[in-house]
Amino acid sequence: MNQKIVRVAINGYGTIGKRVADAVAAQPDMKIIGVSKTRLGAEAYVAQDRGYPLYIADLTKKKAFEDAGIVVTGSIDDMLGACDIVVDATPGEVGASNKALYEKHGIKAIWQGGEEHDVAGFSFNSSCNYQDAIGKQFVRVVSCNTTGLCRLIHAVDGACGVSHVTAVMIRRGADPHVVKKGPIDAVVLNPATIPSHHGPDVNSVLPDISIATMAVIVPTTQMHMHAITIELKETTTREEILALIAAHPRLGLVKAVTGIVSTAELKEFVMDLGRPRSDLWENGIYEASVSVVGKTLYLFQAIHQEADVVVENIDAIRAMTGIVTDPDTSIQMTNESLGFVAIGSE
């Protein structure tokens, strides 16, 4: 499939799908051949505004779309027949039911972290296992939190070895536009049992890492926050860790001099930087929090639930189609195409 321009379909033009579509459209070596919606709504207008051909799940609804001024190009089946690879960004655990359809069309497919590992049999992170994904038909890009953990842990492990990770995830309750979810005034254990799914999920990418995770949900929409403790195999210094972060293409350093000490201020900063949809694609590691005590590293990092996996999806497309076999090259292409330089790395 070593063609020049990879034809990409987005099945599910929602929170993740619309972001991946724009990121695909920004790449020199891939293009959007279509996006899909199940229901008429604001995002159908956004797709049309962007010039993405719109396909719908149920063609009996075509007239309703067209009465609303939305051009419908065809069915999802039509869309899948026209692509090399589909990014499944349907709601969590819906995606698995689409697998037979993708197999029927003989296309490659990428699922998101809301699906189980087994749907694809391979869980992907650009910085950790890009080369293992080369040529694969099916890949799952791990969830936002797992992506953020994998990037950090893999980088630290490479520099000074990781004996054990303990991570507490303070999760946003809902995305900003989601008006029907809570909690409105509670800290909710997610789950009450330990570990949360994040530890095992990290092991789906980094099988040799010892990790325990605990998670709660809180009443905020902006980003997740991770309180991280990493036991190191070798001694290091705070300065070495800061240098490691600054040099990493997907780890951002929220510098102490900015005065930013929350998720909301970080979101405002990213908005001011002019990022599309105020997206923080990188881990937002708070410089002031980076501490090395003996052989233990402590830090806080913010993870933007809507954004960090977007760039991973782009790299997954390159790995699976084999159009780029070197991870660093793909990561650089993805970042450059979006004008994305990780914060704090200047």
Added chain:
Amino acid sequence: MNQKIVRVAINGYGTIGKRVADAVAAQPDMKIIGVSKTRLGAEAYVAQDRGYPLYIADLTKKKAFEDAGIVVTGSIDDMLGACDIVVDATPGEVGASNKALYEKHGIKAIWQGGEEHDVAGFSFNSSCNYQDAIGKQFVRVVSCNTTGLCRLIHAVDGACGVSHVTAVMIRRGADPHVVKKGPIDAVVLNPATIPSHHGPDVNSVLPDISIATMAVIVPTTQMHMHAITIELKETTTREEILALIAAHPRLGLVKAVTGIVSTAELKEFVMDLGRPRSDLWENGIYEASVSVVGKTLYLFQAIHQEADVVVENIDAIRAMTGIVTDPDTSIQMTNESLGFVAIGSE
């Protein structure tokens, strides 16, 4: 000062002061001789309703209070002249400025955790160092979070030895009645640097414990949540830890069968139990979260910021005045007088 009934004044009849006043009034060996307010407001009516003599900081305001139907008994100076011990529950860091006044009256004084350790030179927790407080003139009852940490850590240390504690505190942004504070949609590092003040504060009670703490503030009012990791010196089992918690007079076990997995549901449960002001005086340890992996203990505990120190203040009064010298006896008296049996200990 081995008199039968200790005369207690409450300087600052607010969130903590009003709760301590009611708890004092419930004890057989102490009585409220007065409470103080600076400004007229709803709590002045509550004090009058409870029958507590009200003293005010500025007697020039006496007419305003009386015009509002509130009887003023005298000045704070008058109140201090009539008591054996004062519980200072004025706002954080105001209390220290009252020390000279307490010294002038030659009375004993208890400060709250919002003050520095040095104001009293002794930081108190009923379960950890009651006997060291016997006869002391000045004592500081540590903050709600530190109280919750000390109870748990001391109990676990006694049972199987504590090598190291890592605690992430997910703090409520404001108390339920506080309408002017945030955050409304953010996770705020508190502080961005590591450790938070809680670790050193635990060491003011338990100097030999190795502990690292990280804290964030989130948009909720109900309770704090702690994600706790304790490295143990000796092997134990989950069952032994559960038994330890169930047997402890100030550690509550939120049983898994209740289905409670959040702070809000726990608050509702405590309200249904008929506790005054829905107060959770004990640590709320979620049974489902208690996990022992190798020599590491993990758990979540909820800490009710308005309540857990109240019972500690009562015990501090007994220790300082010497009316009860055995900690278990005082803790039992305090609990029984409030009809308080830690949840999950049946």
